Amino acid sequence: MNQKSTGTQGAAAGDVLLKVNGLQKHFPIRKGMLQRQVGAVKAVDGIDFEVRSGETLGVVGESGCGKSTMGRLITRLLEPTAGTVEFEGRDITHLGVSGMRPMRRDVQMIFQDPYSSLNPRHTIGTIVGAPFRLQGVTPEGGIKKEVQRLLEVVGLNPEHYNRYPHEFSGGQRQRIGIARALALSPKLVIADEPVSALDVSIQAQVVNLLDDLQDELGLTYVIIAHDLSVVRHVSDRIAVMYLGKIVELADRSSLYRAPMHPYTKALLSAVPIPDPRRRSAKSERILLKGDVPSPIAPPSGCRFHTRCWKATRICTTQEPPLIELKPGQRVACHHPENAEDQAPQDTQLLSAAREAIELVPVGRDEAPAGQGAAAAEPATGSEGAAAEGTASGE
Amino acid sequence: MLAYLIRRLFAAVVMLVVIIVVVFGIFFLVPKWAGVDPAAAFVGKQADPAAVEAVREKLGLGDPIFVQVWEFFKGIFAGRTYAAGGDVTHCAAPCFGYSFRSEQAIWPVLTDRFPVTLGLALGAAILWLLFGVAAGVLSALKRGSLWDRGAMVVALAGVSLPIYFTGLLSLAIFSYGLGWIDAQYVPLSDSFTGWLGGMILPWITLAFLYAAMYARITRATMLEILGEDYIRTARAKGLREPVVIGKHAMRSTMTPILTMLGMDLGALIGGAILTETTFSLPGLGQAVLTAIRNQDLPIILGVTLITSLAVIVANLLVDILYAVIDPRVRLA
């Protein structure tokens, strides 16, 4: 599973298509009349990962974790502060506009907002056909025919070629955005919150469409989203981001069954489950207290230590590296869940850690006795129960 | 808040210095580059060569440029003595220059004229704020009604009719026709009622134009604000409608209005030339007009500087008010 040495050309399934090393993006904060730089928002602060051909990498995290910035960095819509981005073994980090042009055919982006990402003055035909004109490519049979074929592929009526975006519903507009992204048969599609602006029933249509397109066209996806259920549904592997860092990177089943990073665990347990009976089931929810710290001055050491219930001294001083603790599961934590403690000598909990969380019984009326005492050391018996609903004995 | 104030004040001072340098540059250097003799320009075209030479020496036009700038700056704060041989002219501080053409220092001219213009601008501003904002708010609240449409037609008329038309019309009706008002300027120090009588028509004329603009912008802003979520919240709290409008919506509506007010007041002080000419008010605008006719450059220079000062001060006041109204500005 260790893919660190791979970097070969070509895009056979399973090969590394995209490789990101030490990627950073700091947005300078300028102040005063002279616009001196007084600090930086460390939106993305050193991340490494790779995406293999044909897979879907899901990226989750809360607002401000840097996931969208990351997406814009790998499509080179933003200039990285440091680090490298390799596509098919080629360093594209510092390619200029002309150098990027051929690359733009292979890497496409789908945006969140189907209302603002389409020019209201252009017809659907013009919008979907734009990539051909920009790249100077004439597809077989002409642009119009190809655009109509694409519209059909994404489930739109090809006769709507001459209509304008406002004549379509939100879900249909997102399909238009997808058709545009697919025009040049890209190898990699980055989708930034592709369904979060859509209604539930429409969300499912678009998720299924993305799925089908991957099967048919052999696409590789990086799907950025805040919705953990959607990410689980679409992804093969998942990266969890917190304050500009990847804290856990694992394949889907490992991550959702046995999350190792405390943050991942808290995140999973926070998702409301659409099942009223779960309220009285004997499981509990980890309720993180407070808010995500500012990315301008992120906490020292492990960035999660200010809100973590397992934090010890070492967490405040040493940044845990992202290492593979189990095949296919990398985590950056000194005291991971569901794995061997990486710093067993350090056992003294920080005083903040004792109050970091509240364990809330999900059952409304049947609060088990003695919950408060368990706050400092979450009961190991309930390990993963929050993540695996089906295991809770229904 | 204090840091914000200090920053704004500092910015204003820097701006003022920059403006003085630029204005100085325009008036002293551009004629030179254009091949026009600045000394001749200051004296006027018909001056005899000897007088031109005298002015050249008095102004130090032969000196290096930075010396000239320095002398001019020094003059503002310490006064200045123009000397050429035995001919000595003294200009007391603050010396904004000396008109060799009309044989007088500029500063007294400015102090003479300034109150007239300031009175005109401030009086008109009060009127247009009262009526413009009120009309705009009413229009927004009764959008689509007869009142709204009527008010907006009047506003359109106000914006498009030129001052000299509305001014002359009001003079013709109220002063010459009906004889209600004696449209003669009387200084405030002489008689309050006389001053009021002389100013009322200019105020109304000027306010008509501006009230129209303010009504339109108030209406547009108010309509936007009324759609905001926090207005809905205010109503959901059970606040009375007058409180919702007068407090919650008004405070937000004031921001763009204040910005406009700052710029308009500054510009008006620089010279409501048309209004002052139409009503024969001895203000700065009229002084400039006369100076242009007589090619009396030092007066134009002085008025330009005082105008810039007025704009800067007005904007500084607006910035401060802005921060009082909107707490988010204080951080910027």
Next chain:
Amino acid sequence: MTELHKSGAAVGEVVDASPAPTAFLEVRDLKVHFPTDDGVVKSVDGLNFQLERGRTLGIVGESGSGKSVTSLGIMGLHTAGQYGKRRARISGEIWLDGTELLSADPDHVRKLRGREMAMIFQDPLSALHPYYTIGHQIVEAYRVHHDVDKKTARRRAVEMLDRVGIPQPDKRVDSYPHEFSGGMRQRAMIAMSLVNNPELLIADEPTTALDVTVQAQILDLIRDLQKEFGSAVIIITHDLGVVAELADDILVMYGGRCVERGPAEKVFYEPRHPYTWGLLGSMPRLDREQTDRLIPVKGSPPSLINLPSGCAFNPRCPYADVPKDNVTRTVRPELQEVGGRHWAACHMTQEQRERIWTEEIAPKL
């Protein structure tokens, strides 16, 4: 605005002058229509429900289903401060604790707003006035309904901020909304809406703008507060997870009408409307084994100007072709009781729906 209503009269425009209900909140045949250039938008078109004190009703639906319009209608916010021809047309009856709100004197309804019934909005950043401190806004909400001096009101504001879990409430009371994080702002919003101990709390997508960990905090807070204050709560959301966490009863809206209503257990485990099935099938779930495909609802939500005649869901319904006895497609199905306190509006027979649910839908979820 006032000329339409007889002050204090309990008789609405509805023909049958039905007696005052016993439920704490009862909505009868509520219609909210907005006239536009293209036609009348029937955002809510005949809605009925009841709610008792201490209970939570979850209203679920997609955008345009009329769920938010309903909440604003109960609060009387469609007519308050709305002038001119574009004003919403509202009919029906809304009974709150024995008072009919639509026919009541608008100033009386205003006095109930914020005191008897309060609301939490979706986006706390835009719902709080950016120019006033949090404290000022809470104090204002308290003093509209209580004749107390500013000091007392301020003490109350600090107390409420403390209750909703804002650290250092005596300091944060003087902060502006932009100085709070998203979660803190929503807490402040909740503090403001609860400052007068309202008996009815309407939360319109209270967590949609928040991150998932913050959402968990806020849902927890709402649950605790309800237990403490014993008020009736309406929670409006598109997220079935959120209603499952909070609601006792669920009302599913589609095209401005209720298509299914019943106890949460029933709606989740024995849903009897194809649209509810569609919602359940569309969402990926963390509490289930990974499924290969979601089961989406085909098509798009209907236009509220030209609702399909008959069942509004008909064009999207996968079971539209199931043979039905004695019904015409152009007739709109009415809500029928399908079990204890459980209603659904569908032309298929009970048996047909029971069979489809147990044999075709449930196994795939």
